[in-house]
Amino acid sequence: MAFIDIFQINCIAMKIYPIFIFLLITFAGPVRAQKLQSTWNVQADSINPANYYGVTVANGMIGLVSSSNPLQMSDIVLNGVYDNYGRGRVSNILKGFNFANVQLDIDGERVGRQNISGMRQDLNMKSASITTTFRFRDKAQITYTVRALRQLPYTSLIDVSITPLQDINIVAASVIEGPDILRNIHNYYSEIDRPHVTIPLLTSVAQSPTGKHTVAASNSFIFTEPHGQQPDIIHEEWDQNRHLAKFKKTLKKGEVYHFSIVASETSTEHFADPRNEAERLTTYAKLQGRDKLLDGHQKAWDKLWESDILVDGNPGDQRDIRFALYHLYSFVRKGTAYSLSPMGLSGLGYNGHVFWDTELWMFPPLLVLHPDIAKSLLEYRYQRLDAAKRKALAHGYKGAMFPWESAGSGQEETPVWALTGPYEQHITATIGLAFWNYFRVTHDKQWLREKGFPVLKEIADFWVSRVEKDADGNYNINNVVGADEWAENIDNDAYTNGAAIIALKATAKAAGILDEQADPRWSEVANHIPLLQLKNGVTREHASYNGEQIKQADVNLLSYPLGLISSREQILKNLNYYEPRIGAGPAMSHSVFSVLYSRLGKAEKAYELFKRGYKPNEVPPFGVLAESAGGTNPYFATGAGGMLQAVLNGFGGIEIADHGIMRLKTPLPKSWNSIKITNVGSEGETIINKN
Numbered sequence: 185m186a187f188i189d190i191f192q193i194n195c196i197a198m199k200i201y202p203i204f205i206f207l208l209i210t211f212a213g214p215v216r217a218q219k220l221q222s223t224w225n226v227q228a229d230s231i232n233p234a235n236y237y238g239v240t241v242a243n244g245m246i247g248l249v250s251s252s253n254p255l256q257m258s259d260i261v262l263n264g265v266y267d268n269y270g271r272g273r274v275s276n277i278l279k280g281f282n283f284a285n286v287q288l289d290i291d292g293e294r295v296g297r298q299n300i301s302g303m304r305q306d307l308n309m310k311s312a313s314i315t316t317t318f319r320f321r322d323k324a325q326i327t328y329t330v331r332a333l334r335q336l337p338y339t340s341l342i343d344v345s346i347t348p349l350q351d352i353n354i355v356a357a358s359v360i361e362g363p364d365i366l367r368n369i370h371n372y373y374s375e376i377d378r379p380h381v382t383i384p385l386l387t388s389v390a391q392s393p394t395g396k397h398t399v400a401a402s403n404s405f406i407f408t409e410p411h412g413q414q415p416d417i418i419h420e421e422w423d424q425n426r427h428l429a430k431f432k433k434t435l436k437k438g439e440v441y442h443f444s445i446v447a448s449e450t451s452t453e454h455f456a457d458p459r460n461e462a463e464r465l466t467t468y469a470k471l472q473g474r475d476k477l478l479d480g481h482q483k484a485w486d487k488l489w490e491s492d493i494l495v496d497g498n499p500g501d502q503r504d505i506r507f508a509l510y511h512l513y514s515f516v517r518k519g520t521a522y523s524l525s526p527m528g529l530s531g532l533g534y535n536g537h538v539f540w541d542t543e544l545w546m547f548p549p550l551l552v553l554h555p556d557i558a559k560s561l562l563e564y565r566y567q568r569l570d571a572a573k574r575k576a577l578a579h580g581y582k583g584a585m586f587p588w589e590s591a592g593s594g595q596e597e598t599p600v601w602a603l604t605g606p607y608e609q610h611i612t613a614t615i616g617l618a619f620w621n622y623f624r625v626t627h628d629k630q631w632l633r634e635k636g637f638p639v640l641k642e643i644a645d646f647w648v649s650r651v652e653k654d655a656d657g658n659y660n661i662n663n664v665v666g667a668d669e670w671a672e673n674i675d676n677d678a679y680t681n682g683a684a685i686i687a688l689k690a691t692a693k694a695a696g697i698l699d700e701q702a703d704p705r706w707s708e709v710a711n712h713i714p715l716l717q718l719k720n721g722v723t724r725e726h727a728s729y730n731g732e733q734i735k736q737a738d739v740n741l742l743s744y745p746l747g748l749i750s751s752r753e754q755i756l757k758n759l760n761y762y763e764p765r766i767g768a769g770p771a772m773s774h775s776v777f778s779v780l781y782s783r784l785g786k787a788e789k790a791y792e793l794f795k796r797g798y799k800p801n802e803v804p805p806f807g808v809l810a811e812s813a814g815g816t817n818p819y820f821a822t823g824a825g826g827m828l829q830a831v832l833n834g835f836g837g838i839e840i841a842d843h844g845i846m847r848l849k850t851p852l853p854k855s856w857n858s859i860k861i862t863n864v865g866s867e868g869e870t871i872i873n874k875n
Contacts, residue, residue, distance in 0.1 A: 223503040226307040228805035233297065237803040237810075237818050239307050240530040241314050241330055244517025245337035246449060247529025248284055248330055250314050254300055255286040255328050255344070261529045264522045265399065265453045266536065266592040267392035269365055274589070274597040277525070277536025279363040281388050281401035283447035284330055284342050287357040287428060295320050307806065309510040312485050324348050324435075333477060334484035337517060338454070338462070339469050341477055342445040348435045357420075357430035358386060358403055358445045364425075366390035366399060371427040373419035376467065383467055384417045386429045389459045392451075400458035402466045403447035405429070406474050444474050453592070488513050490863045491553035493831055497857035504798070505831055507807070508824035509553075512546060515821055518556040523564035523590075526811070530819035537589040537597050538564070539822075540611040543618035545772055546825035548745065551618075552832055552845065555626050555866055562622055565615055566635045568594025569642060572612075576646050579606065583645030586612045603672050608665040609650070610680040616643040616687030617745070620694065621840050626866045629697065637694045644691035644706045647684045651709055659712045666726055668738040670767070674726040676716055678739045682746045685710045693842070715742065715749075722761040723749065734762065735769035737776045744779045744833065755780055770811050771797045775826030782834030782850045791853035794830045798823055836861050837873055847871060 226239065231252050238250035238258050251258040260282050266275035288295040297303075303318040315329040325347040333339045346354065362369045369390040376383040387402040407414045415431035422428070435441050448465035455461040469477060493509060495502040515528030524542045527533035542561055551558040565572075565586065571594030572584035579585060587596035588604045588611055598605030619639050623632045651659035661684060666677035688710035695702035716724035718731075723739045739758050742749045749755060759780055766773050774797030781790035800813035801823060808818040832838045836859055837848040845865045850873065852859060858874040 223499050223506060224308060224310045226309065226503065226507055226806050228305045231303050231305065231805055235804055237806070237808050237816070238530075239305075239314060239806040239808055240511070240514060240528070240819060241307075241312055241332050242514040242529040243312075243332040243334045243337055244515060244520065244522070244529075246280075246332050246340060247515070247531075248332055248340060249530055250305060250316075250330075253297060254295060254303060254316060254318055254326070255288055257282060257284040257330060259531055260284065260449065261531065261536070262399070262449060262451055262453075263520075263529060264592065265392070265397055265451045267394050267396045269393035274535065274537075274599055275591045275593075277532060277591070278392055278397070278399065278451075279365060279532065280399055280449050280451075281366070281390070282359075282361045282363070283401045283403050283449060284340060284445075285359040285361065286328065286342065286344055286445070287359050287430070288326070288344075288346075289355040290320055290323055290352050292353075293321075295326070300326075305805070309506055310485065310489065311482055312510070312514065323350055323352050331478075331481055332514075333469070333481045334488075334517075335480040336448075336465070336469060336477075338450050338465055339446065339448045341469075341474070341481070342447065343442070343474075344444070345440055345442045346435060347440050348437050350437050352435050354433050354435060354441075355430055356433070356443065357428040358405065358447075359426065359428045360386055360388045360401055360403065362388060362390055362425040365393055367393065367395075369424050371421050371424070373427070373429060375417070381411055381471070382414070383470055384429055385463050385466060386419070386427065387459060387463055388427070397452045398458050399449070399451045400462040401447065401449040402459075402462040403445050404466050404470045405431070406444040406446055406470055408442050446470050446477070488554070492862050493828075493836075494860040494862065495856055495858075496860075498853075498855045501856070504807075505828070508798075508809075508827050509549070511819055511821055511824050512550060512828070513554075513557075516550065516557050516560060518554070518560050520560045521563040521567050523561050524821060526822045527817065527819060528821040530808075530821075531817075533817045533820075535589070535591070535597070537591050539589060540608075540614045541822040541825070543611075543614045544741075544745070545822045545829070547618050548621070548840075549825055549828040549832055551621060551625055551840075552838055552864055553861075555622065558622060559631075562619055562635070562639075565619075566639055569639055571595050573642060576642075576649075581646055582649040583647075584612065584639070584642035585609065585646050586615055604665055604669065607663065607673065608669070609661075610664070610667060610677070610683050612643055612646055613680070613683030613687040616640055616690060617683060620687075620690035623694070624840050624842055625845060627844065632694060633698050637691075637698055637700065640687070640691040640694050644688050644703070647688055648703070648705045648709050651684075651713065657712055658714045659709045660714065666738050667741060668725060668734040668736055670733075670735040671726055671729070671738075674728055676714055677726045678715060678723055679741045679746075681713045681715060682742045682748050685713050685748065686746050720761075721754075721757060723754070723758050725762075731765070733765050733767045735767055737762065737766070737773040740773075740776050740780060744776060744783070745829075752784060756784060768812060771801055771809070771820065771823035772826035773797075775823075775830040778830035779834040782830075782837075783848060785851055787835075787851040787853050790830070790834055791855075794827070794834070794853075797830065798827045831859070832861065835859055835873065836871060838864070838871065845869070851875070 233252040236252040247261040249259040300318040327345040329343040372387040446469040450458040523538040576585035589597040662675040667679040778793040837850040861871040
């Protein structure tokens with residue numbers, strides 16, 4: 185009886201919740217403290233250090249997170265660099281050296297929050313740069329801009345402009361600081377003299393917590409003055425974790441002074457000799473010059489933005505969509521074997537590990553808009569196939585069993601106390617779905633033969649060895665953790681079973697395309713894995729499910745993205761049943777519901793769920809996304825991936841089929857005149873949907 189009472193209360197709450205969201209969106213507006221001025225810019229005009237969540241500039245290799253303090257960035261994250269420290273006796277992604285901070289004294293007074301006014305920050309998504317502007321007393325106006333250079337994966341550019349409001353004397357310093365987790369830090373300063381240029385190099389080298397990796401950062405100034413007039417550089421080492429290179433300058437009122445810092449950071453994950461490589465890369469970038477660096481960076485981002493989503497009629501939605509897309513583009517790059525963690529390169533959330541979040545939520549938008557980037561995410565899994573095969577063997581199975589949490593090695597990185605590590609096995613099928621969908625979009629038969637099919641085959645062999653045949657001829661998948669993670673050690677989870685069916689059938693199809701011998705058990709098992717039902721005809725989440733609240737969508741994933749339940753009546757029945765049962769889990773459930781309502785022709789309901797999936801999760805001052813409403817762990821790239829699927833696969837009507845990308849007829853919300861999706865798929869199509 186207590187359970188029924190609680191559930192009734194929750195149902196009432198869920199009926200009220202959409203009204204609350206509507207009022208929040210209509211009257212309160214976004215949490216960002218700025219007016220909507222451009223769909224390319226996200227601005228913060230009111231900065232409260234006690235309630236501040238930074239925004240990230242990144243290039244798929246280095247992520248720099250903004251700070252509420254002037255002339256500083258809060259964190260720098262290096263992609264792919266893991267070591268064991270902290271949570272759960274498992275590897276964690278590393279913070280790198282912070283090479284982006286500037287120390288500035290004006291007339292002997294250190295610039296800081298206590299003596300500045302009018303501080304404002306502006307993320308320009310078109311140029312992937314964040315600019316902080318402020319006034320120092322009545323003496324100077326200062327601008328500080330940071331970019332992670334897209335064309336140079338290990339290098340960043342920091343620009344500083346000072347506009348004197350009166351004659352002033354400045355002492356400006358480039359600072360390198362080491363986070364506490366790094367050990368055996370060594371600081372160096374040197375100058376390379378050439379006839380027409382002097383290259384000062386400020387360098388720091390350290391080891392990761394266990395000594396597994398060496399990390400190195402190096403930076404240098406780029407001055408606007410001719411070589412003979414450039415200021416002298418003074419090196420100061422404050423302590424083991426911090427040193428700087430500084431210069432002095434007298435500035436006249438109204439004469440704008442500009443200087444830049446170019447910085448590179450690498451590790452033994454990337455290069456055998458990271459110190460030398462960091463110094464070489466910094467030297468290379470300095471001699472390129474600021475203008476050439478900016479030009480290369482902008483051209484690289486212009487190329488990325490050739491694949492865009494354009495919404496006419498609602499500038500607020502347009503910017504929100506672009507903000508999500510900007511983050512996915514920032515966190516990955518083609519030509520690598522690095523994947524995406526739930527927080528991308530925005531910090532250390534979830535230890536920087538790779539989950540099913542990548543393949544189910546973030547991979548699909550990238551596959552549609554940038555298949556070349558999506559390919560890198562699959563390369564990450566391909567290169568760790570042997571580790572997945574070893575995990576399957578250790579658990580008594582054949583084929584490949586991918587880890588729930590993966591890092592550098594591809595071994596299981598889930599903390600021991602979490603049952604998700606051994607039991608949330610649907611990730612293996614989800615990876616198969618991603619590999620198959622990449623082929624369906626690109627039809628790259630050579631890739632399928634060399635990399636796609638070898639992975640699919642091992643995944644199919646795993647599921648054949650994993651199922652348990654019963655007396656009725658069903659192949660059950662027992663004792664798993666479901667996509668609804670509140671359901672532990674349950675049998676025949678809907679999504680797990682459905683994803684396994686898709687993976688098995690896809691492998692059989694791939695074998696036929698390549699004229700390879702298909703194991704007849706792949707189709708035999710796929711055709712007899714059960715999908716259960718409740719007495720009322722609703723698809724049952726798992727064998728022991730009896731109507732309780734759930735953490736996130738599970739059954740509804742059978743309709744999208746799996747496509748196993750396609751009848752309008754059954755889709756709607758499952759939506760009506762499970763939507764009010766969603767608990768305070770992550771954002772993506774509402775995105776799935778939105779896609780399904782779009783495809784049912786219910787545009788306004790889809791739009792309500794689209795907004796509910798991300799708007800309550802925005803945190804100040806930029807509106808970066810937390811994992812859930814009230815959360816404090818942004819940026820949640822998984823949620824951005826779900827939100828973008830609501831746009832692309834819902835309102836945009838994009839569907840991936842065996843013959844490639846196709847269009848479904850879906851209506852738009854009333855506030856949108858049209859949606860235009862540019863440079864779609866391998867053929868670079870433009871897709872337009874109008875009201």
